[in-house]
Amino acid sequence: MLRKLxxxxxxxxxRVFIPFYGAFIAVSIIxxxxxxxxxxxxxAIGASVYGIMLxxxxxxxxxxxxxxxxxxxxxxxxxLMFTLPVSADKLxxxxxxxxxxxxxLSFIALMVSLVVISSVRLDVREIIPALIRLMNKLPIxxxxxxxxxxxxxxxxxxxxxxxxMFLYACISLSLLVxxxxxLFSFGAFVVISMLWQVAASQVVKALSKLQMExxxxxxxxxxxxxxxxxxxNFFIFYFITRYMLTRKLNLE
Amino acid sequence: MTWSFTEDRPIYLQMQEQIKxxxxxxxxxxxxxxxxxxxxxxxxxxxxxxxxxxLAELEREGLVYTQRTSGRFVxxxxxxxxSLKTELAQEQIMKFLKKMEEMGFEKSETLELIKKTAExxx
Amino acid sequence: MAILECSGLTKKFGAKTAxxxxxxxxxxxxxxxxxxxxxxxxSTLLKLCNGLLTPSGGSLAINGMSPGIGTKEIVSxxxxxxxxxxxxxxxxxxxxxxxxYRDFNRSKALEMLKNLEIATGxxxxxxxxxxxxxxxxxxxxxREAKLYLLDEPIGGVDPAARDYILNTIIKxxxxxxxxxxxTHLIADIETVLDDVILISKGKLLLTxxxxxxxxxNGKSVDAFFREVFKC
Numbered sequence: 309m310l311r312k313l314x315x316x317x318x319x320x321x322x323r324v325f326i327p328f329y330g331a332f333i334a335v336s337i338i339x340x341x342x343x344x345x346x347x348x349x350x351x352a353i354g355a356s357v358y359g360i361m362l363x364x365x366x367x368x369x370x371x372x373x374x375x376x377x378x379x380x381x382x383x384x385x386x387x388l389m390f391t392l393p394v395s396a397d398k399l400x401x402x403x404x405x406x407x408x409x410x411x412x413l414s415f416i417a418l419m420v421s422l423v424v425i426s427s428v429r430l431d432v433r434e435i436i437p438a439l440i441r442l443m444n445k446l447p448i449x450x451x452x453x454x455x456x457x458x459x460x461x462x463x464x465x466x467x468x469x470x471x472x473m474f475l476y477a478c479i480s481l482s483l484l485v486x487x488x489x490x491l492f493s494f495g496a497f498v499v500i501s502m503l504w505q506v507a508a509s510q511v512v513k514a515l516s517k518l519q520m521e522x523x524x525x526x527x528x529x530x531x532x533x534x535x536x537x538x539x540x541n542f543f544i545f546y547f548i549t550r551y552m553l554t555r556k557l558n559l560e
Numbered sequence: 561m562t563w564s565f566t567e568d569r570p571i572y573l574q575m576q577e578q579i580k581x582x583x584x585x586x587x588x589x590x591x592x593x594x595x596x597x598x599x600x601x602x603x604x605x606x607x608x609x610x611x612x613x614x615l616a617e618l619e620r621e622g623l624v625y626t627q628r629t630s631g632r633f634v635x636x637x638x639x640x641x642x643s644l645k646t647e648l649a650q651e652q653i654m655k656f657l658k659k660m661e662e663m664g665f666e667k668s669e670t671l672e673l674i675k676k677t678a679e680x681x682x
Numbered sequence: 683m684a685i686l687e688c689s690g691l692t693k694k695f696g697a698k699t700a701x702x703x704x705x706x707x708x709x710x711x712x713x714x715x716x717x718x719x720x721x722x723x724x725s726t727l728l729k730l731c732n733g734l735l736t737p738s739g740g741s742l743a744i745n746g747m748s749p750g751i752g753t754k755e756i757v758s759x760x761x762x763x764x765x766x767x768x769x770x771x772x773x774x775x776x777x778x779x780x781x782x783y784r785d786f787n788r789s790k791a792l793e794m795l796k797n798l799e800i801a802t803g804x805x806x807x808x809x810x811x812x813x814x815x816x817x818x819x820x821x822x823x824x825r826e827a828k829l830y831l832l833d834e835p836i837g838g839v840d841p842a843a844r845d846y847i848l849n850t851i852i853k854x855x856x857x858x859x860x861x862x863x864x865t866h867l868i869a870d871i872e873t874v875l876d877d878v879i880l881i882s883k884g885k886l887l888l889t890x891x892x893x894x895x896x897x898x899n900g901k902s903v904d905a906f907f908r909e910v911f912k913c
Binding site for chain 3: 565567568569570571572598599601602604605606607608609610
Binding site: 316385 | 695729732733734735736751752754757759761763764766767769781782783
């Protein structure tokens with residue numbers, strides 16, 4: 309069921325993203341050609357168009373993933389989604405994973421466009437050997453480097469999932485009111501962000517009080533601590549969203 | 561074939577009358593097979609359960625009968641149908657005569673009026 | 683077994699009570715009209731049956747189950763508004779229903795669409811409001827569900843479409859299923875109904891068969907309703 313839900317969610321977002329990515333990459337290609345031909349005026353125009361689209365990719369990804377969540381689950385389409393024989397968990401996870409995929413794809417589209425623009429001869433086959441050379445230069449062993457890479461990757465994934473879940477929670481909390489739901493979501497966003505800042509600074513204060521040796525192992529400790537912190541965040545926001553969508557659901 | 565129902569009487573009774581009318585007028589001839597309840601109900605725009613109830617009543621009266629595997633049929637008893645036809649006609653006539661009486665006509669006056677109007681209708 | 687049973691069912695929205703201590707029981711194989719003025723609690727009752735709302739008090743059971751995934755598999759719901767994804771094509775929606783509902787009869791849906799000359803390649807947003815509503819109805823009726831909940835299926839539809847909708851409901855009739863039609867346009871559907879449930883201001887006023895009301899009161903349900911709810 310989750311896969312079926314994701315199929316439709318991916319399609320819904322894909323129809324907007326794919327053409328946009330296509331146009332974005334096309335603009336990048338045009339710009340790099342213009343640069344080679346050294347045509348000043350067209351290049352200036354091209355560069356500003358590129359700049360706008362660059363911002364556009366970021367804004368689009370954020371706005372669209374939030375929009376589809378709100379419209380599909382809390383709007384009229386909610387009458388369809390919530391009467392399907394699937395659990396609220398699957399509905400939430402489908403939106404979450406779909407959003408996650410498109411965030412990654414947007415990032416890749418950005419990277420590709422940068423590569424195209426800078427016209428750097430980037431031979432993919434050289435990346436791995438280059439990384440290995442870098443690893444050998446560092447004062448730490450290969451094992452630790454690999455561990456740090458994994459930890460950073462995990463932390464990044466958890467942070468992204470957590471952020472998406474946080475935004476979904478803000479949107480879901482708007483079910484508590486019947487009017488001005490958009491404003492309420494934004495308010496929730498502001499309030500929770502502030503609370504989060506306070507909580508985070510408390511944690512940092514507490515940690516700095518601990519007399520600790522700073523070595524490679526505590527560094528790993530910090531990484532895993534961060535991952536745990538990310539997981540706790542994620543679950544808090546997941547449960548808020550889930551609670552709102554199951555017990556407080558009220559479609560107009 | 562349009563069915564019409566008045567508001568004030570139960571629908572199953574009106575359905576019975578309507579079907580009887582169709583039988584005596586030959587829309588459903590003697591011995592013919594009646595459409596399936598669901599199709600008849602859809603055509604008439606009525607509830608299938610209510611139609612079933614009406615048909616059950618007609619079955620009790622002997623106007624229709626069910627053959628287990630083939631469906632529902634109008635009786636082959638032409639005499640029964642004819643006497644029903646006469647009965648229904650007499651019901652209408654009595655209603656009419658009563659109405660004419662209310663208007664102040666004598667029975668002989670009414671009969672004359674009927675003859676005259678029937679001639680003019682040709 | 684009753685397909686729907688409500689026991690002391692209550693729903694409050696803050697200070698407002700939408701449904702107040704409703705007790706009712708609906709059998710299988712019936713076509714039932716849920717009648718009442720606007721704001722009487724009809725939509726709330728239907729949403730509770732769907733699991734779109736949770737009761738504030740009391741309980742309800744569909745085929746013996748509390749509203750959840752199990753009931754959603756056997757309940758086919760047509761809401762009042764347009765609730766389908768606008769960007770999808772009609773054929774996408776047919777696939778969608780087929781994907782999620784085991785009881786969806788694909789060939790029946792395609793046949794009904796063909797009868798109404800609706801092109802499956804059209805995107806929903808290009809269709810007129812009336813056509814969108816027909817598509818929604820077709821998708822809902824193409825499911826072989828045990829309980830159909832139709833919220834105002836004939837309001838705002840032209841007479842020809844209305845006939846088609848009622849015709850579809852009758853043709854679809856099977857003794858294993860129940861159809862509950864919530865409407866305020868009683869006159870148009872009275873002959874199609876077995877029973878009626880009258881609701882007002884969140885309270886159950888009466889449940890009865892259509893013929894019983896006519897026999898007892900010498901008038902149609904529509905006329906009776908007007909009398910009961912005279913302003």
